[in-house]
Amino acid sequence: MGFVPVIGRSIKKQLEEREAQILSPFAARSATSKGRRVEEPEDMCDIRLPYQRDRDRIIHSKTFRRLKHKTQVFLAPAGDHYRTRLTHVLEVSQIARTISAALCLNEPLTEAIALGHDLGHTPFGHAGEATLNELHPSGFKHYLHSLRVVDHLEKKGRGLNLSWEVRNGIACHSKGRDEILPSSGQGLAETLEGQVVRLADIVAYVNHDLDDAMRAGLLEDGDIPHSIVAVVGSGHSLRIGSMVRDIIVETLTASDGNLHISEPMLVAITELRSFLYDNVYRNLLVHREFEKAQRIITELYAYFLEHGLVRRMGDDWAIAAGDCDWPDEKSGHRRVCDYIAGMTDNYAIGVYEHLFMPSPWSVR
Numbered sequence: 001m002g003f004v005p006v007i008g009r010s011i012k013k014q015l016e017e018r019e020a021q022i023l024s025p026f027a028a029r030s031a032t033s034k035g036r037r038v039e040e041p042e043d044m045c046d047i048r049l050p051y052q053r054d055r056d057r058i059i060h061s062k063t064f065r066r067l068k069h070k071t072q073v074f075l076a077p078a079g080d081h082y083r084t085r086l087t088h089v090l091e092v093s094q095i096a097r098t099i100s101a102a103l104c105l106n107e108p109l110t111e112a113i114a115l116g117h118d119l120g121h122t123p124f125g126h127a128g129e130a131t132l133n134e135l136h137p138s139g140f141k142h143y144l145h146s147l148r149v150v151d152h153l154e155k156k157g158r159g160l161n162l163s164w165e166v167r168n169g170i171a172c173h174s175k176g177r178d179e180i181l182p183s184s185g186q187g188l189a190e191t192l193e194g195q196v197v198r199l200a201d202i203v204a205y206v207n208h209d210l211d212d213a214m215r216a217g218l219l220e221d222g223d224i225p226h227s228i229v230a231v232v233g234s235g236h237s238l239r240i241g242s243m244v245r246d247i248i249v250e251t252l253t254a255s256d257g258n259l260h261i262s263e264p265m266l267v268a269i270t271e272l273r274s275f276l277y278d279n280v281y282r283n284l285l286v287h288r289e290f291e292k293a294q295r296i297i298t299e300l301y302a303y304f305l306e307h308g309l310v311r312r313m314g315d316d317w318a319i320a321a322g323d324c325d326w327p328d329e330k331s332g333h334r335r336v337c338d339y340i341a342g343m344t345d346n347y348a349i350g351v352y353e354h355l356f357m358p359s360p361w362s363v364r
C-alpha cells in the first residue's frame with residue numbers, strides 16, 4: 001500500500017514518520033538533529049522538516065544567486081554552455097541526490113549540503129581563493145567561508161541559522177588534492193549525507209571540467225589516458241554513471257554505515273583529477289587569465305584596506321559585528337576579505353574599472 005499522507009494530521013509529523021519508516025538505519029533523521037545555533041520556532045505552515053527549510057533558505061539567499069556569475073574553471077566565459085559555480089552546484093546536488101536515494105539516505109539534507117557547499121567561493125574561482133589566502137593574515141579557505149556565509153554574512157549579518165548537520169557537511173566537503181575518501185575518517189562529515197556530497201563534488205567536477213575543456217578545444221576524447229577509460233568508460237554520461245554506480249554498489253555491499261568506493265574507481269578518479277590539473281587547471285591559456293584575476297583581487301584588496309569599503313557603490317554588504325566565533329571579526333582585513341569574496345566575477349571587474357580605469361568624459 002505504501003505511505004499515504006492524510007488530511008487532518010500534522011504534515012510535518014507525517015513526514016517525520018515517513019523518514020522513520022523508509023530511511024536506512026544509517027541515514028540522518030530530522031527528529032534527531034543536533035539543532036540550530038539559535039533555537040527558533042518550527043515551520044509555521046507545518047509543511048517542511050528542518051533540512052527542507054535549510055535547503056530553501058540556501059536557494060532563496062542572495063549568495064546562492066550570485067553563484068551564477070562566479071567562475072568554475074573558465075573565467076567569466078563568453079560561451080553560454082560553460083559551467084559556472086551555480087551549475088556546478090546543481091550538478092553536485094543532482095549526483096548527490098541520486099546516490100542518496102539509492103542508499104535510502106535523507107535527500108533534503110543531502111540537497112541542502114550540496115547547494116550550500118560552495119557559497120563561500122570567491123570571484124574567479126581558485127585564482128581568487130588562492131589570492132585571498134595569501135592576502136588575509138589568517139588565510140582563506142572557501143569551505144570555511146561557506147560556513148561563514150551561512151552563519152554570519154547572509155541576511156545582512158544575521159545568517160541563515162542552518163541545522164548542525166548541514167553546517168558540518170558544508171565544512172567537510174573539500175578535499176583539494178588530498179585523499180578523496182580518507183580511510184582514517186579524518187575530515188569527513190559526521191553524516192553519510194555529508195560524505196555523499198564530498199564524493200559527488202569530485203564526481204561532478206572531474207566530469208564537467210573535462211567536458212568544458214573539450215568545449216574549449218583544450219582536450220579531445222582521445223587524450224584521456226586509457227587506464228582511466230578502461231574503468232569509467234567513454235562519454236560524459238557513462239563516466240558519471242559508472243562512478244555513481246560504483247559508490248552505490250560498494251556501499252550497499254559493505255552495509256557498514258560508511259561510504260565506499262572500489263579501489264580501481266578511486267584510482268581512476270584520482271588519475272582523472274591529476275590529468276585535469278596537468279592539462280586544464282595549469283594550462284598556460286587558462287593560467288594567463290588567472291594571473292590577471294589575481295592582479296584584480298590584489299589591487300582591490302589593497303585599495304579597500306587603505307580606504308575602507310566603498311559604500312557609495314550601493315553594495316549592501318554591511319557586516320554585523322555582533323557576537324561571533326571569528327576572532328578578527330571587526331578587523332579591516334576581515335571586512336575587506338568578506339566583501340571581495342562575495343563579489344561575482346563581473347562585479348569585481350566593474351569595481352576595478354570604476355576605481356582604476358579612467359572614464360571617458362561624456363559631451364552633453
Ligand code: MG
Binds near residue numbers: 092118201
Ligand atoms: Mg564544489
